[in-house]
Amino acid sequence: MKAIIVGAGIAGLVAARQLGLAGWQALVLERSAAPRPDGYMMDFFGPGVEASERIGLHPYLAEVAYQVEAAEYMDPGGRVTASLDYLKFADLAGGNVLSLLRPDMESAALKALDEVEAGRVQLRYGVHIERMEHHGAQVQVWPGGGQPVETADLLIGADGIHSAVRAAFFGPEEDFLSPLGMRAAAFIVHEPALNRQFKNRFVLSDTVDRTAGIYGLRDSEVASFLVYRQDPLAKLDGTRERLRRIFAGAGGQVDRLLELCPPDPYDDAVAQVLVPCWHQRAVVLIGDAAAAVSLLAGQGGAMAVCAAAALGDALGPVSSPEQLPAALDEYERVMRPKIATAQASGRRAANSFLPRRKLGLLWRRLILRSTRLPGMDRIIARQIVKRLAK
Ligand SMILES: Cc1cc2nc3c(=O)[nH]c(=O)nc-3n(C[C@H](O)[C@H](O)[C@H](O)COP(=O)(O)OP(=O)(O)OC[C@H]3O[C@@H](n4cnc5c(N)ncnc54)[C@H](O)[C@@H]3O)c2cc1C
Structure with a gap:
């Protein structure tokens, strides 16, 4: 059996590995010219850890993980207003919380492909797909740039939130995308002074309607993400200028970034992406393309790994196209409840992640400070882990 996988993100790479290990041929077509170096820091725990341990991916991820020691809120004057002892939190979560930079997570998944027998997985970067069509029981893909048309038993759309596979076979993006009223920007800069200040600390600005997250990486770099309220229908000007305008007054460190x-x-x-059925004929969606949960859920990478593992389990025993529909039903049966939980958690967080008023900031500080009371840290950590591990 042969699969074409569109997208070499976390979902696409892990799916390729699982299919390759199960004896499939997998051709991965990625639009970027090379693995994407840009990214942000991601939490990885709960179902993602379970899935990665089960499929043998966890050691690769653990090798590139960062050790976050504290998560803190900082006011525009640079004062820490509330903090969470991250190591204690990780401990209460069973010690199984990894902090991973998105590109590192992909490089770990790439390294894990070495376990697959040579020739089973083929990776092509810089591909701009021109057409994708059903062809009888199979699918055909025109990779563009004069490359020959590719035919496969299954096409896997692992091409992210703005999936071209979903648009080609399931319908236009607006039918499936559910905006949460905010935008997120992310970038990495080389800045030794900020790096020293934020080493091993994940710091968020304690600001109304917007927040900047900062983390000091290895090699004097700093990873940041900026989340801000934005009407989804508003006309947007240049990103950097918009960010500078919106984040003016958020603090000296944010200005420097x-x-x-x-x-x-x-x-x-x-x-979020809400698609009522993730497969039709010989096409299936995974990761953000099928069911983005949003960064507010803190589970997108984890869900991508879970989905790739579940798809691999379901497709592994398939040896003829007639067996595909039942296998794809099984993949959905396993993944739907996990996605429903993560998406619900993302929607809940949308109400509290960016407080609209100063009172909201004060309330959040109070909750976080209460974690220092004896026993409260356990209660809060358990609540978080219980919600996410279902
Ligand atoms: C700021 C931010 C913070 C986040 N924090 C967390 C967190 O803490 N924890 C967590 O678990 N998740 C987090 N996430 C979410 C997580 O990054 C995503 O859910 C996850 O990366 C999804 O993986 P994916 O492989 O499905 O899609 P993607 O990572 O989007 O990969 C899709 C791939 O497909 C390629 N592609 C797209 N279109 C085409 C095409 N037409 N042809 C070929 N290739 C194509 C893209 O170049 C890309 O390589 C965060 C996201 C953001 C933006």
Whole structure:
């Protein structure tokens, strides 16, 4: 059996590995010219950890993980207003919380492909697909650039929130995208002074209607993400200038970050993807393409790994196209409840992640400070883990 996988993000790479290990041929077509170096810091725990341990991916992820020691809120004057002892939180979550930079997570998934027998998985970067069509019981893909047409038993759309596979076979993006009223930008800068200040600490600005997250990486770099309220229908001007305007007054460290911001950083709507059925004929969606949960759920990477593992389990025993529909039903049966939980958690967080008033900031500080009371840390950590581990 042969699969074409569109997208070499976390979902696409892990799916390729699982299919390759199960004896399939997998051709991965990625639009970027090379693995994407840009990214942000991601929490990885709960179902994602379970899935990655089960499929043997966890050691690769653990190797590139960062050790966050504290998560803190900082006011515009640079004072810490509330904090969470991250190590204690990780401990209460069973010690199984990884902090991973998105590109590192992909490089770990790439390394894990070495376990697959040579020739089973083929990766092509810089591919601009021209057409995708059903062809009898199979699918055909025109990779563009004069490359020959590719035919496969299954086409896997792992091409992210703005999936071209979904648009080609399931319908236009507006039918499935559910914006949460915010945008998120992310970029990495080289800045030794900020790096020293934020090493091993994940710091969020304690600001109304917007927040900047900062983390000091290895090699004097700093990863940042900026989340801000934005009407999804508003006309947008240049990203860097918009970020500088919106985050003016958020603090000296944020100003410094935005001085170094590249002209056109990652910047996209914070949204969920709701698709009633993830497969039809010989096409299936996974990861953000099928069911983005949004960064507010803190589970997108984890869900991508879970979905790739579940798809691999379901497709592994398939040896003829007639067996595909039942296998794809099984994949959905396993993944739907996990996605429903993560998406519900993302929608709940949408109400509290960016407080609209100062009173909201004070309430959040109070909750976080209460974690220092004896026993409260356990209660709050258990609540979080219980919600996410279902
Ligand atoms: C700021 C931010 C913070 C986040 N924090 C967390 C967190 O803490 N924890 C967490 O678990 N998740 C987090 N997430 C979500 C997480 O990053 C995503 O859910 C996850 O990366 C989804 O993986 P994916 O492989 O499905 O899609 P993607 O990572 O989007 O990968 C899709 C791939 O497909 C390629 N592609 C797109 N279109 C085409 C095409 N037409 N042809 C070929 N290739 C194509 C893209 O170049 C890309 O390589 C965060 C997201 C953001 C934006």
